[in-house]
Amino acid sequence: MTIEEQSTGTATSTAVAPEPAADWPTSPGAVQGPPSGNELSVLDARNVSAWFGSHKVLERVSLTMPAGQVTALIGPSGCGKSTFLRILNRMHELVPIAALAGEVRLDGDDIYDRRKKIQDARKDIGMVFQKPNPFPAMSIYDNVVAGLKLTGLRASRDEKDELVERSLTSAGLWKEVKDRLSQPGGGLSGGQQQRLCIARSLAVRPKVLLMDEPCSALDPTSTRVIEETMVELQKEVTIVIVTHNMQQAQRVSQQCAFFLASQGTPGAIVEHGDTEAMFSEPQDERTYDYVNGRFG
Numbered sequence: 001m002t003i004e005e006q007s008t009g010t011a012t013s014t015a016v017a018p019e020p021a022a023d024w025p026t027s028p029g030a031v032q033g034p035p036s037g038n039e040l041s042v043l044d045a046r047n048v049s050a051w052f053g054s055h056k057v058l059e060r061v062s063l064t065m066p067a068g069q070v071t072a073l074i075g076p077s078g079c080g081k082s083t084f085l086r087i088l089n090r091m092h093e094l095v096p097i098a099a100l101a102g103e104v105r106l107d108g109d110d111i112y113d114r115r116k117k118i119q120d121a122r123k124d125i126g127m128v129f130q131k132p133n134p135f136p137a138m139s140i141y142d143n144v145v146a147g148l149k150l151t152g153l154r155a156s157r158d159e160k161d162e163l164v165e166r167s168l169t170s171a172g173l174w175k176e177v178k179d180r181l182s183q184p185g186g187g188l189s190g191g192q193q194q195r196l197c198i199a200r201s202l203a204v205r206p207k208v209l210l211m212d213e214p215c216s217a218l219d220p221t222s223t224r225v226i227e228e229t230m231v232e233l234q235k236e237v238t239i240v241i242v243t244h245n246m247q248q249a250q251r252v253s254q255q256c257a258f259f260l261a262s263q264g265t266p267g268a269i270v271e272h273g274d275t276e277a278m279f280s281e282p283q284d285e286r287t288y289d290y291v292n293g294r295f296g
């Protein structure tokens with residue numbers, strides 16, 4: 001289905017400061033096992049435009065985010081990277097004044113198909129936010145399985161144990177926390193909390209993981225660990241990351257898209273493609289200037 005500039009706002013909460021539960025699905029179903037063995041998925045955005053009220057912030061953005069790769073979204077502040085990311089898992093519509101047009105397809109299926117539940121898109125396409133947002137008083141173990149509880153998914157203790165171990169292992173945290181799973185998530189360092197949030201997202205077996213500046217609140221060591229985790233994670237999930245860190249984009253991504261909103265115009269993609277080529281031989285002068293730190 002093509003989205004016809006529809007007003008999508010139905011929820012009362014704002015997308016600017018998402019609640020911890022926002023990256024979790026809420027549809028019922030059965031536990032399907034640990035986050036491994038997924039078929040890798042491709043996410044395709046076509047002619048996506050977006051508005052907040054009458055303010056158009058994205059203009060006909062098209063981007064294919066290939067299966068099993070990391071796609072980095074780069075560009076100056078305010079050019080619409082986060083808005084685009086939120087459109088990819090239907091979080092944009094949490095803002096009452098938000099509207100959008102275009103198509104987003106996951107493995108060819110329109111995630112905005114009216115017959116589909118919004119929760120299904122959120123389950124398939126998880127999100128990790130800038131600021132780690134575990135439930136601080138909840139145990140590490142319960143944080144990981146919280147998504148299951150909220151959705152009403154049933155799992156035996158053994159299944160949960162396996163899910164927790166696999167999710168934490170994939171998130172690069174298992175070895176550090178395996179002996180203190182009953183301790184509160186809030187007792188972990190910032191970097192560990194972010195990896196706990198990644199594990200929580202992985203526990204519901206997403207096909208795509210969206211990451212909105214996941215390291216910007218972290219120190220360089222924690223950043224490095226998250227980056228290493230991402231490199232491993234792309235074997236099991238397609239990743240899209242918003243980052244202001246050009247070195248990070250080069251270290252972790254294979255694909256890159258440069259967004260720009262020049263002189264009050266809506267954000268658009270200036271150039272996209274292979275990350276290495278974008279940084280070494282950009283086709284557009286504006287890309288060259290941006291990746292070389294000459295503006296933004």
Ligand SMILES: Nc1ncnc2c1ncn2[C@@H]1O[C@H](COP(=O)(O)OP(=O)(O)OP(=O)(O)O)[C@@H](O)[C@H]1O
Pocket residue numbers: 015016052057075076077078079080081082083084095
């Ligand atoms: N909830 C909102 N209500 C109204 N306008 C918004 C809202 N969220 C974002 N905007 C506007 O949409 C435009 C794009 O913002 P967005 O956060 O997507 O940009 P960005 O490239 O991710 O910026 P940054 O790199 O600073 O995070 C900006 O002009 C911003 O002010």
